[in-house]
Amino acid sequence: MSYEGENKIQSTGVQVYYGETRALHGIDLNIGANEVTSLIGPSGCGKSTFLRCINRMNDVIEGCRVEGSVFIDGDDIYADHMDVVELRARVGMVFQKPNPFPKSIYDNVAYGPRIHGLAPTKEALDHMVETSLRRAGLWQEVHDRLGDTGSGLSGGQQQRLCIARAIAVNPDVVLMDEPCSALDPIATAVIEELIEELKSEYTIVIVTHSMQQASRVSQKTAYFHLGNVVEFGDTSQIFSNPKNTQTEAYISGRIG
Amino acid sequence: MSLTFLSVSILVLGAYSFIFGRRRVRHLSARVDVKQHSLDGYHGAFVMACVVLPAFSFAVLWSGFAPLIINDWLREFIAAGSGALTNAEINVLVSKAKALHAGVINARFVGPDTVEAADYFAGLLEMSSYLRATGAIALALAGFYFSQKLIAPRFAARQRVEKIAIWVMIGASAFAILTTIGIIFSLIFETYMFFQQVPVLDFLFGLHWSPQIAIREDQAANPGEFGAIPLFAGTLLITFIAMLVAVPVGLMAAVYLSEYATHRLRNFAKPTIEVLAGIPTVVYGFFAALVVAPLLRNSGADIGLTLSSESALAAGIVMGTMLIPFISSLSDDVINAVPQSLRDGASALGATKSETIKQVVLPAALPGIVSAILLAISRAIGETMIVVMAAGIAANLTANPFESVTTVTVQIVVLLIGDQEFDSAKTLAAFALGLVLFFITLILNVVALRIVNKYREQYD
Ligand SMILES: Nc1ncnc2c1ncn2[C@@H]1O[C@H](COP(=O)(O)OP(=O)(O)O)[C@@H](O)[C@H]1O
Numbered sequence: 001m002s003y004e005g006e007n008k009i010q011s012t013g014v015q016v017y018y019g020e021t022r023a024l025h026g027i028d029l030n031i032g033a034n035e036v037t038s039l040i041g042p043s044g045c046g047k048s049t050f051l052r053c054i055n056r057m058n059d060v061i062e063g064c065r066v067e068g069s070v071f072i073d074g075d076d077i078y079a080d081h082m083d084v085v086e087l088r089a090r091v092g093m094v095f096q097k098p099n100p101f102p103k104s105i106y107d108n109v110a111y112g113p114r115i116h117g118l119a120p121t122k123e124a125l126d127h128m129v130e131t132s133l134r135r136a137g138l139w140q141e142v143h144d145r146l147g148d149t150g151s152g153l154s155g156g157q158q159q160r161l162c163i164a165r166a167i168a169v170n171p172d173v174v175l176m177d178e179p180c181s182a183l184d185p186i187a188t189a190v191i192e193e194l195i196e197e198l199k200s201e202y203t204i205v206i207v208t209h210s211m212q213q214a215s216r217v218s219q220k221t222a223y224f225h226l227g228n229v230v231e232f233g234d235t236s237q238i239f240s241n242p243k244n245t246q247t248e249a250y251i252s253g254r255i256g
Numbered sequence: 257m258s259l260t261f262l263s264v265s266i267l268v269l270g271a272y273s274f275i276f277g278r279r280r281v282r283h284l285s286a287r288v289d290v291k292q293h294s295l296d297g298y299h300g301a302f303v304m305a306c307v308v309l310p311a312f313s314f315a316v317l318w319s320g321f322a323p324l325i326i327n328d329w330l331r332e333f334i335a336a337g338s339g340a341l342t343n344a345e346i347n348v349l350v351s352k353a354k355a356l357h358a359g360v361i362n363a364r365f366v367g368p369d370t371v372e373a374a375d376y377f378a379g380l381l382e383m384s385s386y387l388r389a390t391g392a393i394a395l396a397l398a399g400f401y402f403s404q405k406l407i408a409p410r411f412a413a414r415q416r417v418e419k420i421a422i423w424v425m426i427g428a429s430a431f432a433i434l435t436t437i438g439i440i441f442s443l444i445f446e447t448y449m450f451f452q453q454v455p456v457l458d459f460l461f462g463l464h465w466s467p468q469i470a471i472r473e474d475q476a477a478n479p480g481e482f483g484a485i486p487l488f489a490g491t492l493l494i495t496f497i498a499m500l501v502a503v504p505v506g507l508m509a510a511v512y513l514s515e516y517a518t519h520r521l522r523n524f525a526k527p528t529i530e531v532l533a534g535i536p537t538v539v540y541g542f543f544a545a546l547v548v549a550p551l552l553r554n555s556g557a558d559i560g561l562t563l564s565s566e567s568a569l570a571a572g573i574v575m576g577t578m579l580i581p582f583i584s585s586l587s588d589d590v591i592n593a594v595p596q597s598l599r600d601g602a603s604a605l606g607a608t609k610s611e612t613i614k615q616v617v618l619p620a621a622l623p624g625i626v627s628a629i630l631l632a633i634s635r636a637i638g639e640t641m642i643v644v645m646a647a648g649i650a651a652n653l654t655a656n657p658f659e660s661v662t663t664v665t666v667q668i669v670v671l672l673i674g675d676q677e678f679d680s681a682k683t684l685a686a687f688a689l690g691l692v693l694f695f696i697t698l699i700l701n702v703v704a705l706r707i708v709n710k711y712r713e714q715y716d
């Protein structure tokens with residue numbers, strides 16, 4: 001394990017190509033353990049692409065090629081011996097649009113532990129499901145209807161179900177790609193509170209298009225522009241006193 | 257005036273009135289300073305619709321009903337002509353008169369009464385077609401007169417044309433629905449007649465099917481046995497074998513195409529597989545009879561099995577092959593409709609590709625796959641050609657796929673081949689079989705469609 005603020009994820013010279021076009025031009029970024037790092041920037045600048053580099057979700061995109069290295073706890077995740085199944089158990093992901101499986105709430109959360117063989121007994125699995133739902137702040141709302149299908153929940157509840165599903169396999173890192181963009185302000189506030197609580201256990205990287213959200217939930221902020229990290233530092237510093245003129249322009253709303 | 261000539265005349269009038277309406281509104285608008293309500297074409301279309309639609313409907317309705325009335329009049333004419341005739345005798349005379357009129361028989365071989373009747377008939381026909389033409393043209397002209405009077409710059413031709421278009425479409429749908437209902441009712445009616453001759457329970461639960469083929473009049477005394485169980489059992493057996501072939505192969509092909517194949521391969525393979533669906537079933541039929549059946553018999557002989565040259569197995573295998581593209585294409589569509597986000601969600605949790613497919617994609621697509629299978633079953637049940645050629649017509653009650661069996665559809669064909677009395681039990685049995693078959697496929701289709709709809713709601 002790593003202590004707070006120590007480098008958890010190191011990316012060095014990460015370049016990503018979709019076919020012939022290069023979407024990321026060499027990203028160097030050190031992401032600290034047990035803190036929240038937000039990635040901001042105009043749309044199309046490569047935030048999601050970079051996020052997907054951290055759990056190798058780019059592998060499943062046809063024609064996508066990654067160069068450079070990403071280290072998690074010092075392991076190069078693009079090394080030949082790296083097993084993506086294990087990697088993804090260590091690095092969970094929450095998507096923009098809630099995507100619960102068309103299964104029961106229980107089975108949604110139990111899915112990860114099952115495929116990784118984490119729960120030897122039914123009791124252990126029940127326990128894991130309950131803990132994950134509690135951590136995701138959903139237990140109170142769903143404990144009496146675990147058999148109902150996940151898609152019957154509200155959007156905010158679905159997103160928390162997806163968070164519970166991601167943390168059920170006990171990852172170190174949780175990646176979130178605009179997790180609140182499909183939610184109303186109240187559900188958003190609930191998720192932001194949840195992120196605040198989760199950071200004691202997990203390293204969180206969140207892509208967001210909301211400046212307020214970035215400043216509320218994150219300790220570090222990286223500003224992306226056209227496939228480059230233009231500025232990276234403490235969130236408070238970036239928002240109060242950006243060093244780069246592009247960053248300043250974006251934060252003050254001049255680039256959309 | 258023949259119906260063809262009349263139709264062409266009406267269409268020519270219609271074309272003229274379109275041009276006329278268009279020109280007229282342009283002409284009127286040029287003289288006044290108001291904004292024209294509808295485009296010129298709508299005015300033309302309005303006049304044309306008023307000319308063509310009533311005239312056409314009139315001509316079609318007339319052609320439908322006039323023969324019935326003429327037939328009645330001809331009967332009355334013949335009945336009034338020569339004293340006391342039985343119904344059957346009148347029928348014969350009516351047919352003779354019509355045949356004479358059509359030139360099928362020579363006047364030398366019939367009596368003077370018949371010649372007279374034929375003349376009367378010819379007169380009626382001529383009058384009918386004259387009246388039809390006059391009526392239709394009159395309607396067309398009236399439509400033209402009244403509609404062109406409405407043409408004006410501010411006339412809302414667009415709304416009228418839209419409304420007329422809607423009514424035409426309603427008419428088309430009503431036609432489709434009414435003919436279906438008509439077919440069902442005639443099936444029900446004939447089936448009812450059949451059950452007057454053969455008890456319902458004997459038909460539904462009887463184990464022997466051997467409708468006598470009466471070659472001479474005196475043989476008809478024995479109506480034969482009409483136990484439908486062997487037919488339904490045969491249908492079931494062949495359908496089952498076909499599904500055993502089509503479902504696994506079709507599903508695996510669908511999974512491969514939608515999940516593993518590259519775009520280029522998919523774009524090539526999918527249409528290729530679908531070509532299989534375009535092969536006429538009779539081609540499959542002789543493929544089954546000439547290639548598959550001998551092959552099975554020979555390889556069966558090699559391992560000591562005796563297969564009859566017509567077997568349920570051969571028919572089932574070929575029918576299954578025919579249904580592979582059906583199942584793979586429909587399943588491929590539903591698998592593709594499963595949102596990518598579900599696959600991403602599973603891979604992000606560390607699921608492998610095959611785990612994702614088995615545990616997330618297929619369960620999500622299951623309702624659609626089930627309904628694809630149900631639709632395939634209903635096609636298999638209705639399939640005739642392959643079975644006639646490969647499985648035979650012997651109504652054996654057996655579960656042995658190596659024997660020859662027959663199916664409901666094949667027996668319908670067999671019952672109706674050749675000259676048959678229309679009200680014999682044999683002919684009517686075909687309607688009873690048809691009705692039962694109709695209900696079975698109807699239920700399968702309804703269930704399949706309901707499943708599909710339910711599934712659709714899930715992801716919208
Ligand atoms: N699957 C893909 N195939 C091809 N190009 C892509 C794909 N995903 C993203 N891109 C391109 O990569 C660039 C970065 O996209 P993305 O990472 O989604 O940006 P962001 O998340 O910051 O809006 C964009 O120019 C986009 O068009």
Ligand SMILES: [Mg+2]
Pocket residue numbers: 047048049177
């Ligand atoms: Mg994005």
